[in-house]
Amino acid sequence: MANEHPVNCCNLWKIFGARAEQALEAAKSGEVDKDEAFKRFGCVIGVADASFSVAEGEVFCIMGLSGSGKSTIIRHVNRLIEPTAGLIHVEGRDVMGLNPKELRELRARKIGMVFQHMALWPHKTISENVAFGLEVQKTPKETRRAAADDALERVSLGGWGDRYPDELSGGMQQRVGLARALAADPDILLMDEPFSALDPLIRKDLQDEFLKLSREMKKTTLFITHDLDEAMKMGNRIAIMKDGRIVQTGTPENIVLRPATEYVSRFVSSISTLKYISAVEIMTQGGTAPGAREFGPSTPLPALLKAFSEGAEELTIKDGDRCLGRIGSAEILETVKSDLARV
Amino acid sequence: MDPLLNPFDYFTLPFGDWSESALDWIVDIGRAPLLAAKAPVQVFLNLIQGGLIAVPPLVGLIFIAAVGFFLSGWRLALIGLVCLCFIGLIGAWEAAMITLSIVLTSVVLCILVGLPLGILAARSDRFFRILRPVLDFMQTMPSFVYLVPVVMLFGIGDAPGVIVTCLFAITPLIRLTNLGIREVREDMVEAAYAFGASETRVLFGTQLPLARPTILAGLNQTVLLSLTMAVVASMISVGGLGRMVLEGIGRLDFGSATVGGLGIVMAAILVDRYTQALGAARSGRGSGGA
Numbered sequence: 001m002a003n004e005h006p007v008n009c010c011n012l013w014k015i016f017g018a019r020a021e022q023a024l025e026a027a028k029s030g031e032v033d034k035d036e037a038f039k040r041f042g043c044v045i046g047v048a049d050a051s052f053s054v055a056e057g058e059v060f061c062i063m064g065l066s067g068s069g070k071s072t073i074i075r076h077v078n079r080l081i082e083p084t085a086g087l088i089h090v091e092g093r094d095v096m097g098l099n100p101k102e103l104r105e106l107r108a109r110k111i112g113m114v115f116q117h118m119a120l121w122p123h124k125t126i127s128e129n130v131a132f133g134l135e136v137q138k139t140p141k142e143t144r145r146a147a148a149d150d151a152l153e154r155v156s157l158g159g160w161g162d163r164y165p166d167e168l169s170g171g172m173q174q175r176v177g178l179a180r181a182l183a184a185d186p187d188i189l190l191m192d193e194p195f196s197a198l199d200p201l202i203r204k205d206l207q208d209e210f211l212k213l214s215r216e217m218k219k220t221t222l223f224i225t226h227d228l229d230e231a232m233k234m235g236n237r238i239a240i241m242k243d244g245r246i247v248q249t250g251t252p253e254n255i256v257l258r259p260a261t262e263y264v265s266r267f268v269s270s271i272s273t274l275k276y277i278s279a280v281e282i283m284t285q286g287g288t289a290p291g292a293r294e295f296g297p298s299t300p301l302p303a304l305l306k307a308f309s310e311g312a313e314e315l316t317i318k319d320g321d322r323c324l325g326r327i328g329s330a331e332i333l334e335t336v337k338s339d340l341a342r343v
Numbered sequence: 344m345d346p347l348l349n350p351f352d353y354f355t356l357p358f359g360d361w362s363e364s365a366l367d368w369i370v371d372i373g374r375a376p377l378l379a380a381k382a383p384v385q386v387f388l389n390l391i392q393g394g395l396i397a398v399p400p401l402v403g404l405i406f407i408a409a410v411g412f413f414l415s416g417w418r419l420a421l422i423g424l425v426c427l428c429f430i431g432l433i434g435a436w437e438a439a440m441i442t443l444s445i446v447l448t449s450v451v452l453c454i455l456v457g458l459p460l461g462i463l464a465a466r467s468d469r470f471f472r473i474l475r476p477v478l479d480f481m482q483t484m485p486s487f488v489y490l491v492p493v494v495m496l497f498g499i500g501d502a503p504g505v506i507v508t509c510l511f512a513i514t515p516l517i518r519l520t521n522l523g524i525r526e527v528r529e530d531m532v533e534a535a536y537a538f539g540a541s542e543t544r545v546l547f548g549t550q551l552p553l554a555r556p557t558i559l560a561g562l563n564q565t566v567l568l569s570l571t572m573a574v575v576a577s578m579i580s581v582g583g584l585g586r587m588v589l590e591g592i593g594r595l596d597f598g599s600a601t602v603g604g605l606g607i608v609m610a611a612i613l614v615d616r617y618t619q620a621l622g623a624a625r626s627g628r629g630s631g632g633a
Contacts, residue, residue, distance in 0.1 A: 078537055100541075108539025119530040123552045133538035180538070190537075 004092070006188055006220045007054040007077055012086035014072055014244075017043030020084050028085075034243045046072040048244040050086075057218040061235030062246075063225055069244035070224045074190050077222060078111045079103055090188065108133040112181030112219075116193040118173045120165040126176055127152065127161030133184040151179035154213065171202035178210070182217070189221040196226065207233060228267055232256070240264050252276065274339050277301045279317045282335045283325035289314035297324055301335070308332065370495050377496050384452065385502040392444035392501070400431050407613075415620040426613040435584060435606035442583030442610060445501060445573040446566065449508040453565050457513045461520025461558075462546065471521060478514045486511055486575045494579050504573065504581030512568035519561025523554030559622030566618045570611050584610065 015023050015037070023043035026032045034045050047069045054060040062070045075081040076088050079095045088095045091110065098106060112133070120129050127148040128135070134144045145161075152158050155175040165173055174194060181189055194210075195203045211234065214221060225231050231238045232252040239249040240263075248260040253276040259265035280297035292314045293307055299317075304327060307315055317324045346353050398406070407427055411420035430439045464471040489507050497503035527550050535549040551558070577585030584606045591600025 080533060080536060104539040104541060106539075107537055111537075113534070113537040115530050115534055117528075117530055119528070119534040121531055121534075121549060121553070132535070132540075136539045136541070136544060184538075 005053040005055050006091050007060075007222065008087070008089040009050060009052050009073070009076070010087040010089075012047050012050045012073065012076060012088065013084045014046040014069070014076065014081060015043050015084045016046055017041060019043055024084050045069075045244045046081075047076075047083075050241075050244070050246050052239055052246060052249060054220055054222060056220055058236045059214055059221040059223055059234055061223045061225060061231040061238045062241060063228060063231040063238055064241030065226055068241040070226075070241050071192055072244075073241075074192055074222055074224050077188070077190055078107050078113065105137070108137045109184055110186050111188045111190060112184065112186040113190040114174070114177045114181045114192065114194040117197055118165070118170075118177045120173055120176055120180075122165050124164075125161065126157070126163050126165065126168070129165065129176060130161070130180045130183045132180065137184075147183050147185075148179070151183040152176070154182060155179045155209070170198055171206060174198060174206060178206075178213075182213075182219075187220060189219045191221060191223045193224050193226065195230065203230075210234070228271060232271065240267065257281070269342065272339055273342070274301055274336065277335060279304060279315075279327060280324065282331050283317045283327045284331060285325040287326055288316050288323050289326045289328070292316045292326070294318045304332070366492055366495055369492075373496060378498075381497050381502050381506065384448065384505055387451070388444060388448045388502055388505055391447055392441060395440040395444045395447075396437060398440075400427075400436055403427065404431075411617065411620070414617065415623065419616060419620050422616050423613060426609040430606050430609050433602050433605060435587065435602055438582070438584045438587050438603065439606050439610055441501075442570070442573050442585065442607075443614075445505055445508060445576070445581065445583060446569045446610075446614065448505045449512060449569045449573070450562075450566055452505065452509045453513045453516050453569070454562070456509070457516035457565070458520055458558075461517045461561075462524065462551075464517065464521040465524035465550075466546075474517070478518060481510070482514050486572055487578060489572075490576070490579050499580040501581050503579060504576040507576055507579070508569050508572040511572040512565045515564035515568065516558075516561040519564070520554070520558050523557030523561070524550050526557060527553040556622055559618070563615065563618040563622060566614050567611065570607070570614060574607055 013024055013027070015027070017023065019041040020043055023032070023037045023041040023045070026040070027037055027045060027048060032040060034048075037043050037045050050069075050073055052060070062073060064070045072081060076083055077090060077095070079088075079098070082096070090106065093106075095103070095106070120126075121132075124132070127145060130151050131139075131144040131148040134147055139147075148161060149158065152161055155178050157172060157175050157179065160168070160172075160176075165176065168176065174197075177194065181191075195206050198206065207230065223231075223234050225234070232255075235252060237249060237251055238255050239246045240255065241247065242263050248255060248264050250258070250260075255264065256268045256271050256273050256276050259268050278297065278301070279295055279299040282301075283297075293312055294316045295304065295307070295318070297317055297319050304315060308329065314326055314328045316326050395403075404424060404427055407423040408420040411423040430436055460474065464474050489511055493503050493507040493510070497506055531553065532545060532549055535545045540548065573581065573583065574585035574588070577583070577589045584603045587603030587606070588600050591597065591603060
């Protein structure tokens with residue numbers, strides 16, 4: 001695993017219960033599965049042998065249903081939960097090797113976290129909430145206030161700093177949650193289902209806004225969600241979890257077009273593949289269409305459709321100088337038809 | 344009667360004897376250190392009692408009205424004024440001040456002991472498991488059962504009165520401190536840790552402020568129980584309103600007993616409203632949702 005990645009997780013296990021060690025041995029050797037571990041040891045397997053790494057500036061989504069262990073995984077990154085076995089490296093440092101002071105510093109300066117139910121402190125003003133990470137690190141008051149104002153400005157809540165959380169709507173509160181995570185200018189963001197408690201329209205607004213912010217600020221982000229559409233929208237890569245295991249990791253396109261297991265394919269079955277499909281996957285191999293426009297093999301379907309709407313009748317797919325195949329209206333129609341049949 | 348039908352005629356446990364000798368034993372070894380512990384209570388009580396009695400009633404009235412106004416507004420100030428005026432008018436002012444000083448001393452003692460115990464109980468399940476049956480036991484005991492061991496260990500008078508009052512009144516404060524801290528939303532505590540707060544900071548900056556309304560409800564209970572016990576403690580020669588009632592009963596002096604009784608009611612209304620206002624004041628941003 002590339003060690004320079006800001007977040008690295010290697011063979012992570014988390015087992016809850018008094019006899020976790022025994023359950024771990026049994027689970028590692030494949031003797032027991034999740035149900036069996038509970039029956040025999042009274043232990044709950046939260047995370048089983050999860051490995052992943054998040055590249056700098058990447059938004060890495062972890063998707064799974066409730067109880068799949070996704071929230072447990074994310075809490076290992078800032079050591080809110082300690083692993084039963086496995087390694088977690090953040091910016092090259094083993095988080096389990098940190099002493100309490102170093103850990104607090106890591107949490108306050110390097111990692112920002114956003115919670116599902118906002119978790120703003122009702123007895124503090126908005127700007128006290130936002131600047132909390134700086135306050136615990138004994139940053140001077142002026143700097144704190146400036147950083148809070150700055151972060152609030154970023155989430156379009158400038159001027160709300162002196163209000164209290166209960167004066168804000170749900171969507172605004174989660175903007176504050178985001179501002180709190182950004183205030184110390186951390187390199188890493190942990191987002192624990194940040195938008196799932198919001199109304200659909202507000203959720204969409206915040207998703208778009210977060211995507212914009214994330215492109216601007218290039219924060220390395222771990223994004224937890226139970227909503228596949230959200231994962232597809234937000235993630236550069238997605239890891240799909242089931243029963244504590246990561247069953248597939250890949251780009252949104254990869255997950256939709258090439259699901260690794262039965263479980264994943266059931267999940268993605270409701271997602272249209274049209275957005276992710278590229279020329280090479282639908283062309284008829286061999287042969288050229290003389291005089292037709294030429295496209296690369298990874299051209300997405302929408303671009304091909306545009307060519308057709310501009311009057312083309314056939315397209316040639318070329319990789320550099322090498323001719324790969326051609327696409328006519330028959331291929332396009334077949335693709336759309338099979339996608340409609342699938343969804 | 345047939346011994347099969349009433350076996351208790353033939354077999355009884357000498358439980359009374361046992362507890363007596365147990366108490367004797369505790370008195371033997373414990374009396375000296377306990378008397379030493381009594382001394383600071385006595386000093387503190389004398390200070391407060393002297394203070395309260397020395398204050399001229401008019402100054403007291405102005406003070407209580409001001410505090411009431413500051414805590415909540417005109418309504419509370421008016422309630423405070425009416426209660427204290429009534430106490431003064433029926434001639435129970437000095438007795439009420441003695442009772443209030445015992446209540447005040449006991450409440451301070453309860454906070455000093457009860458708050459840390461409640462915090463400890465909230466942080467350690469094991470400690471709470473040990474503490475809980477003790478609290479249950481203390482709460483089920485009728486109030487004047489406490490009097491006997493306290494008299495044996497501390498003697499009679501106002502300072503033992505404060506100690507027995509504190510013993511009787513401390514349980515709700517411990518319980519509700521524990522409950523209040525445990526009830527704080529977990530993600531708010533988690534968020535504090537996630538942004539780098541230390542254990543102490545999470546306790547004092549997040550858990551206690553958010554548990555405040557519940558803790559103050561416990562304090563209100565403790566204050567009212569203190570008043571109850573400060574009255575019952577007249578049996579071990581504690582002065583104040585309780586003594587007026589007790590002496591009234593003893594001498595069949597209906598007037599004195601009624602004055603004492605009404606004074607107690609007024610004092611109870613006063614401390615209840617004031618401590619409740621303490622809980623409501625500026626806790627509009629209490630432990631509720633975000």
